[in-house]
Amino acid sequence: MxxxxxxxxxxxxxxxxxxxxxxxxxxxxxxxxxxxxxxxxxxxxxxxxxxxxxxxxxxxxxxxxxxxxxxxxxxxxxxxxxxxxxxxxxxxxxxxxxxxxxxxxxxxxxxxxxxxxxxxxxxxxxxxxxxxxxxxxxxxxxxxxxxxxxxxxxxxxxxxxxxxxxxxxxxxxxxxEVGGFAVPLDAEPAAGSSSDADAATARRAYLVATTEKGAAGATLVARGRAGHGSRPTGDTAVVRLARAVAAIGAHRFPVVRTPALQGFLDAFGRARGLSFTDATLEDDLATLGFVSTLIGASTRNTVTPTVLRGGSKVNVIPAEASALLDIRLLPGQDAALRRELADLVGDDAEVVEGRWWSATEAPAAAPLLDVLQQAIGAEDPDGVVVPYLLPASTxxxxxxxxxxxxxxxxxxxxxxxxxxxxxxxxxxxxxxxxxxxxxxxxxxxxxxxx
Missing domain, CATH: 3.40.630.10 (Zn peptidases)
Structure with a gap:
């Protein structure tokens, strides 16, 4: 009822x-x-x-x-x-x-x-x-x-x-938003164990976003000499843009263990017997099922080329080509990301920044989190509120x-x-x-x- x-x-x-x-x-x-x-x-x-x-x-x-x-x-x-x-x-x-x-x-x-x-x-x-x-x-x-x-x-x-x-x-x-939804906290039970016992002991983690990645946009602009498609110069705006985009696409930014990420890793490490060391982080995250993609995106800065623009006619070499970049950055990483991005594209393109919102962080030890835990516990006694870093922004x-x-x-x-x-x-x-x-x-x- x-x-x-x-x-x-x-x-x-x-x-x-x-x-x-x-x-x-x-x-x-x-x-x-x-x-x-x-x-x-x-x-x-x-x-x-x-x-x-x-x-x-x-x-x-x-x-x-x-x-x-x-x-x-x-x-x-x-x-x-x-x-x-x-x-x-x-x-x-x-x-x-x-x-x-x-x-x-x-x-x-x-x-x-x-x-x-x-x-x-x-x-x-x-x-x-x-x-x-x-x-x-x-x-x-x-x-x-x-x-x-x-x-x-x-x-x-x-x-x-x-x-x-x-x-x-x-x-x-x-x-x-975005958090509060339940995900499996404990590891999958061993083969042959009692399904009734598994159901009785399975615990849920309720993720609370204490940190949000910053959201920014930028445009890569590559320039070259315009001309006829029958007489390529070899280093056109489109070619230069392609090199810059490929460099960004192939790059992996380093892992940054923010407090929110570490709080998640500590809770799931205890529950599942995982170490989440630098050497095992990727493999350990992969064992978390669908949760792995959510948390994996929160471990490092990302820059994703999303829209490419070049010439408008097949036989015309354009003087300019551009690409839009979706940038998601961790707390305190603004300056480092700007430097790393500039190094990646080198002389091939100029990075023109658009809207830029830095990451936000809220205390993970605030009394409000105790309130969240008590409210969850009243409905799900084994539920555990776990901090995490939202790889998007709100x-x-x-x-x-x-x-x-x-x-x-x-x-x-x-x-x-x-x-x-x-x-x-x-x-x-x-x-x-x-x-x-x-x-x-x-x-x-x-x-x-x-």
Whole structure:
């Protein structure tokens, strides 16, 4: 028998999924989905007597922010945020309609099911639960439902930090994506062991992102003499660009053992009997199954060429060719990465920097992590909260400019073979319905006691 809190969480998530709030990154093709979603959140909270402020810095780019007063005015406020925009979805690639919010065999399908309308709907349900039960959280809670995260947050979190920091007054910490989902902590049982015993002793790790990689973009620009394709010079802009791109593609940046990475390695090393030494790191990570790709991407800086541009006619040698680079950097690595990238491309190309957000770090020993552990333990007594480094970035990078320590933790208890992280931006994005119920219960406890 589910509770009203759990039922409302699922209902709100489904209704938000049904709003097409796709963020293409192109103002010409973005509709009013974010505004409609923010207005719906505002309406749901108003029904519970919770007021807030609707913000629309550009047509259709709506956000909503509300504050719930806590019982301890001296405690720093806690920001809890979720973005309302989603990435595009090609319906033909999906088994079920991406904006249908249909439930099949215990899974809720839809764009935003984990990224991240699941948390947005859950936050609304928790806030209404507090109002219904006359419950007061310990800290002030600032609930932010934001536009534009999927394109950098210019019209959402970034705009809020630049123009309305008053709405974040007193906030010291933040909770949002990407973390909280369960992954297998213990090693696979030995062949021939009792499946009942295995099920009884298997433990889950609930990853909390205490650090996020920085996200940056740059353009490689190679130049040469233009000419006719029948008279090649041998060192054209395209050839020079190709050499630079190949050098970057073949390069492996060195492993950096950040505190977040080391915290993960320590916890999984104890549980699985792995050493994770410099010599065994790659092999040890490979034993973690789908978790290995997530953690492997957090061990080093990465630079990935993603878009190539050259000439426009087959018989014309262009004077210029370029490549776009996706850069993900670890804390404190900005200067080192810039030097290493310049050395890699040498004289073949110029590196022209674009948007550049440095990595963010939050304390892994903060009292908030004890709250997360207690809330998980109340629902999953053997569950262990483990820090990790998110190899992507979230809106926490913007709030960090105000000194707000950001954590990624949307609690989802899932089966051991269900890769939550793989659902982000994927076709058939889905989440187990019982995981949403779990999320509602655990989030309610976290926000009440943090």
């Amino acid at each position: 589910t509770t009203l809190l759990e039922d409302e969480a699922v209902r709100f998530v489904r209704e938000l999924i049904r709003i097409d709030s796709v963020n293409t990154g192109d103002p010409e093709t973005i509709g009013d989905g974010e505004t409609r979603a923010a207005r719906l959140v505002q309406e749901w909270l108003a029904e519970a007597g919770i007021a807030g402020e609707f913000i629309e810095p550009a047509p259709g780019r709506g956000s909503f922010v509300a504050r719930i007063p806590g019982s301890d005015p001296a405690a720093g406020a806690l920001l809890v945020h979720a973005h309302l925009d989603v990435v595009p979805a090609v319906a033909d690639d999906w088994t079920h309609p991406p904006f249908g919010a249909e439930i099949h065999e215990g899974y809720l399908y839809g764009r935003g099911a984990v990224d991240m309308k699941d948390f947005a709907g859950t936050l609304v349900a928790v806030a209404r639960h507090y109002a219904r039960e006359w419950m007061v959280p310990r800290r002030d809670l600032v609930l932010a439902f934001l536009a534009d995260e999927e394109s950098g947050g210019l019209w959402g979190a970034d705009w809020l930090v630049r123009h309305r920091p008053d709405l974040l007054a007193g906030v010291t910490e933040a909770v949002s 809106d926490n990078k913007h709030f960090a400019r105000l000194g707000i320590a950001g954590y990624g933790f949307v609690p989802l208890r899932v089966e051991k073979d269900f890769d939550v992280f793989a659902q982000f931006h994927a076709a058939d994005e889905r989440v187990p319905v019982d995981a949403l119920h779990f999320c509602a219960r655990v989030t309610e406890r976290i926000l009440r006691t943090a």
